[in-house]
Amino acid sequence: xxxxxxxxxxxxxxxxxxxxxxxxxxxxxxxxxxxxxxxxxxxxxxxxxxxxxxxxxxxxxxxxxxxxxxxxxxxxxxxxxxxxxxxxxxxxxxxxxxxxxxxxxxxxxxxxxxxxxxxxxxxxxxxxxxxxxxxxxxxxxxxxxxxxxxxxxxxxxxxxxxxxxxxxxxxxxxxxxxxxxxxxxxxxxxxxxxxxxxxxxxxxxxxxxxxxxxxxxxxxxxxxxxxxxxxxxxxxxxxxxxxxxxxxxxxxxxxxxxxxxxxxxxxxxxxxxxxxxxxxxxxxxxxxxxxxxxxxxxxxxxxxxxxxxxxxxxxxxxxxxxxxxxxxxxxxxxxxxxxxxxxxxxxxxxxxxxxxxxxxxxxxxxxxxxxxxxxxxxxxxxxxxxxxxxxxxxxxxxxxxxxxxxxxxxxxxxxxxxxxxxxxxxxxxxxxxxxxxxxxxxxxxxxxxxxxxxxxxxxxxxxxxxxxxxxxxxxxxxxxxxxxxxxxxxxxxxxxxxxxxxxxxxxxxxxxxxxxxxxxxxxxxxxxxxxxxxxxxxxxxxxxxxxxxxxxxxxxxxxxxxxxxxxxxxxxxxxxxxxxxxxxxxxxxxxxxxxxxxxxxxxxxxxxxxxxxxxxxxxxxxxxxxxxxxxxxxxxxxxxxxxxxxxxxxxxxxxxxxxxxxx
Numbered sequence: 219x220x221x222x223x224x225x226x227x228x229x230x231x232x233x234x235x236x237x238x239x240x241x242x243x244x245x246x247x248x249x250x251x252x253x254x255x256x257x258x259x260x261x262x263x264x265x266x267x268x269x270x271x272x273x274x275x276x277x278x279x280x281x282x283x284x285x286x287x288x289x290x291x292x293x294x295x296x297x298x299x300x301x302x303x304x305x306x307x308x309x310x311x312x313x314x315x316x317x318x319x320x321x322x323x324x325x326x327x328x329x330x331x332x333x334x335x336x337x338x339x340x341x342x343x344x345x346x347x348x349x350x351x352x353x354x355x356x357x358x359x360x361x362x363x364x365x366x367x368x369x370x371x372x373x374x375x376x377x378x379x380x381x382x383x384x385x386x387x388x389x390x391x392x393x394x395x396x397x398x399x400x401x402x403x404x405x406x407x408x409x410x411x412x413x414x415x416x417x418x419x420x421x422x423x424x425x426x427x428x429x430x431x432x433x434x435x436x437x438x439x440x441x442x443x444x445x446x447x448x449x450x451x452x453x454x455x456x457x458x459x460x461x462x463x464x465x466x467x468x469x470x471x472x473x474x475x476x477x478x479x480x481x482x483x484x485x486x487x488x489x490x491x492x493x494x495x496x497x498x499x500x501x502x503x504x505x506x507x508x509x510x511x512x513x514x515x516x517x518x519x520x521x522x523x524x525x526x527x528x529x530x531x532x533x534x535x536x537x538x539x540x541x542x543x544x545x546x547x548x549x550x551x552x553x554x555x556x557x558x559x560x561x562x563x564x565x566x567x568x569x570x571x572x573x574x575x576x577x578x579x580x581x582x583x584x585x586x587x588x589x590x591x592x593x594x595x596x597x598x599x600x601x602x603x604x605x606x607x608x609x610x611x612x613x614x615x616x617x618x619x620x621x622x623x624x625x626x627x628x629x630x631x632x633x634x635x636x637x638x639x640x641x642x643x644x645x646x647x648x649x650x651x652x653x654x655x656x657x658x659x660x661x662x663x664x665x666x667x668x669x670x671x672x673x674x675x676x677x678x679x680x681x682x683x684x685x686x687x688x689x690x691x692x693x694x695x696x697x698x699x700x701x702x703x704x705x706x707x708x709x710x711x712x713x714x715x716x717x718x719x720x721x722x723x724x725x726x727x728x729x730x731x732x733x734x735x736x737x738x739x740x741x742x743x744x745x746x747x748x749x750x751x752x753x754x755x756x757x758x759x760x761x762x763x764x765x766x767x768x769x770x771x772x773x774x775x776x777x778x779x780x781x782x783x784x785x786x787x788x789x790x791x792x793x794x795x796x797x798x799x800x801x802x803x804x805x806x807x808x809x810x811x812x813x814x815x816x817x818x819x820x821x822x823x824x825x826x827x828x829x830x831x832x833x834x835x836x837x838x839x840x841x842x843x844x845x846x847x848x849x850x851x852x853x854x855x856x857x858x859x860x861x862x863x864x865x866x867x868x869x870x871x872x873x874x875x876x877x878x879x880x881x
Contacts, residue, residue, distance in 0.1 A: 339578065340878045344379065344598070348871035352397060352540060353600050355379075355876070356405045357592035361426060362874060363399045363408050370825025372396045374410065376426060387428050395419075397439060398540050401426070401589070403447045411439045421450065421471070434471040440488035440539035443469070445496045451477075453488045453501075453539075458779065462486040464501050464519065477519050478526060483507050487514060489539030494548050497521050500529065502537055506736075512557065516568065530573015535559050541588040541599070544570075554585045554599060559689045561671055565599060565877065578877070582627060582645055586872075597877040604628040606852055606868030608642065610657050614813070616830060616844050616851065616865050622659035625849070629866045630673050634857045635700065636681040640864055641665075643672050643686070652686055652698065657864070665702040672696075674717050678744065679724035679858075687716040695729060710742055710749045717759055717808065720744065721788070722766035730758045739771055739790070752790030759808040762788065763815050764860075770809040770818045772799075781805060783818060783833055797833050797840075804828065807853060813860030819843070821851065830854060830865075 344353070344362060351365040351372055362377040374388035374396060387408070388396070395413040402409065408426055413419050421434040421441060438452035448469055455462045462485045467474040477499065480486055487502035498520055504513040514537060516529035534557050541554030541563075551568045557575075563586060565579040579585055584602040608623035609616075623629075623642075630650060632642035641654045649669040655662040665684065666672065675686045677700070685697045685708065695718045698705040714732035721728065721741070728741040733751070739760045742749040752760075757773035766788060773784045773793060781803070784793035797818075804821040811818055817832040822842075828850035833840045844851055849867040856863050 342876045342878070343601075344377075344874040344876055346873060348873055350600050350872045350874050352399050352587050353598055353874035354399045354401055354408075354587070354589040355591060355596060355598040356401045356426070357403060358405055359591040359593075359596055361401075361405070362598065363401065363426075364874065365396055365399055365410075366390075367826055367872075370827055374399070374408070374424075376408070376428075385427055387424055398441065400441070400443060403443060403445055403592075409434075409441070409443065411441070421452075432470070434469070436467065436471045436474075438465075438488075440490070442491045442499075442542075444492050445494055451490050451492060451499055451501075453486055453490065455486075460485070464490060464499070466499075477524075487537070487539070489537060489542050491542040491544055491551065493518075493544050494546050500542060500544070500551055502539070502542075508533065512559075516551070516573065518570075527571075528573070529568065529570065530575070532557070532568075532573055532575050535561070536563065538563060538586050538588075541565075541586060543588050543590040543597075545590070546592060546594040552588055552590065552597060554588050558671065559693065565597070582648070585875075595879055597879065599875055599877065600872050601875045602870045602872045604868060604870050605849070606866050607849065608632065608640065608659070608864060608866055610640075610864045611862055613861065614856070614863050616854065616863050617846075619863065619865055621867075622657065623655065623662075624659075625868060628868065629853075631675055631853055632855050632864055632866060633675055633677045633684075634855055634864065635677050636679065636858045638857065638859075640855075641675050641677050641684055641700075642866075643675055652684060654684075654700065657862075663702065665698050665700075666705060668705075676719050676727075678720050679722065685718045685720070685727060687718065695727070708742075708746045710740070712740055712749050712751075715740070715749075719761050721762050722764060728752070728760040728762065728769060730760060739769070739786075741790075750790070753786065755792075757784070759805060761809045761811060761818075763811050764813060765815060768794075770811060772803075772805045772809065783809065783820065785818075785835065795835065799833075799840075810854060810856070813856050817841075819854065826850070828852070 349367045351367050354363045360379060362379055364375045364377060365372050366375060368390040371390040373386060373390040375384050375386050377384045393412040393414055394417065396410055398411045400409045406426055407423050409421060409423050412422050419437045421436045423432040423434060436450065436452055438454060441450050441452035443450060449466055450469055451464060451466045454465055461479060461481045463479040464477045464486055465474050466477055478486060483506035485504045487504050490499055490501040492499055498518050500516060500518050502514055503517045506513060512533040512535045514534040517526055518529055519526050534555055537553055537555035543552050549570055551570060553566050553568065554563050555566065556563050562582060563584040564577050565585050566575050566577050568575045586600045586602060589598050605625035606629040607621050607625040608629060609619035610622050611619035627645040630643040632640055634640060638657050639654055640657055641652065643650055644653055647664060650671040651667060652665040652672055652675050653662055654665060670688050672686045672688045675684050677684055682700055683697050684700060685695055687693065688696050693714045693716060695708045695710060695715050696705060697708055712731040712733055715729045718727050718729045724744055726741045727744050728739060730737055731740050737756055737758050738751060739753045739757050740749040740751050755773060755776060757771045760769045760771045762769055769786050769788055771784055771786065772781055775782050781799065783797040783799050785795040786793050800822050802823045804823055807821045809818050809820055812832060817834050819830055819832045821828055822831050829846060830843045830851055831840045832843055849869040852866040852868050854863060854865045
């Protein structure tokens, strides 16, 4: 139970951080008043009980005093950013959508920092509708630029924080796609990336309170402005040559010049930020050779001597390209990201030039994007609370499903046991653990309890064993008995295995892994043993056909460099069938055969809307199986008797939050 200290309203939903009536941080039951468990909810070590924070209450605000803390980022992985940069930019430019992204997991690493003191922090929620995609605060702290989601479209509004009055700058539908809202340093203009009705990706500038719009011919989704507003820095990618770079031009897009270029396994990730003195540019770089460790790191380019230096030795699972800002002193960089594969995106502070990172928020929520006032006293970010429920249909039609497990938090992946129960991964206990329950939601039982993120549970055909992925001792595959006993690692002998699935006869476990920096598909004996490589090209998300003779997967066709759906023999080799898929296919949600073996299902996004599609394996166009309103379908699994389907449906509530930094 959580309670609002201001109005007294009680909440059973422990994932909520703010009161829905007045925006106050919620106090969790069992803490000593007036202590409250809120971001930052920091611990010295992973798995340690949350620290209690002392709060001194004034007439108007509550100030959180944090003790000296250490960065608790111990287990982080990273998706393939090379594909994310190249394929994502290409898809956004052509289709008017965000990058579809091939999300993968990478393994455990250890990168502790020294103890760092954090200043007093107060938090204030600035919106309450739950529809904010991106938010930015003006340099003087008086205005808030908001991208609001309206159906499958976004609108741009400017809100005066003191008076709560709002002006609409762009109506929903004016652009096919809008993202990355940034105020000019003088606060007179708002810049953003957008795709117009003619499908042209560019950077746009509009006066803060509305007016004539300027198009800047730069096709990049991530950029930053120089401190005097005269230049733009942005990332570029060439999908044919795998070349990525950081480029600087005048504010109108003219006179571009490349600062840093990387090719192949080393790459530039979207996202950069100009230092307050204009002499340095922080950017994100990746290296596939770091596998199985996280791939991203921070680097600084010097305009004075054209040099590049690393910012510390820390590695990152992911950093939001919209979420990087310098403190006005130049002594710190703030960013939103995560250092453990599967953990929520949080707000970090990184020292310059040392690179020591400390987390200043911690919750099951995600924090996206970041902006800062010119005096460095306030940060604005977008908090996303994910809510996912499990639904079960008594037949194979997901549209006929009913909710059996309410949206207590987020749910990652699910599978059926032969006796009709459902195994799933959920954070309902506060950490992402493996659970099992009856198909009506009753008799829930937690099977794991080590507080390490887990994903992709798969049940053996005999129903005795559950395998799953977890970032411990290098990202590996683990197993646990169906009653929760005998947890153990399955030694695969390859780098970064994940997405495990049993063969139909239970003899093998197929999975994807990262040998030599290329994601490929392997299989190994179910009882463990040496893994056998099935593909030597970029491929992921394997699932066996019902008869066990074939494997469906996503793969990148080396001829055109596009993601496709493929079918390969169960013993491995090149695809025997290939199907084109929409660029907005959610590849990280995997492939799954229908019980009759006649189709392969996958999830496709249409703006914010997500639906299930099926590709016939003989020929023909894919067929849409669902037409859901909110909440959207997220994952699915067919029962072992082939008569029912279980799905997860969820939605996210996103609101702008201000973090006030004092001292």
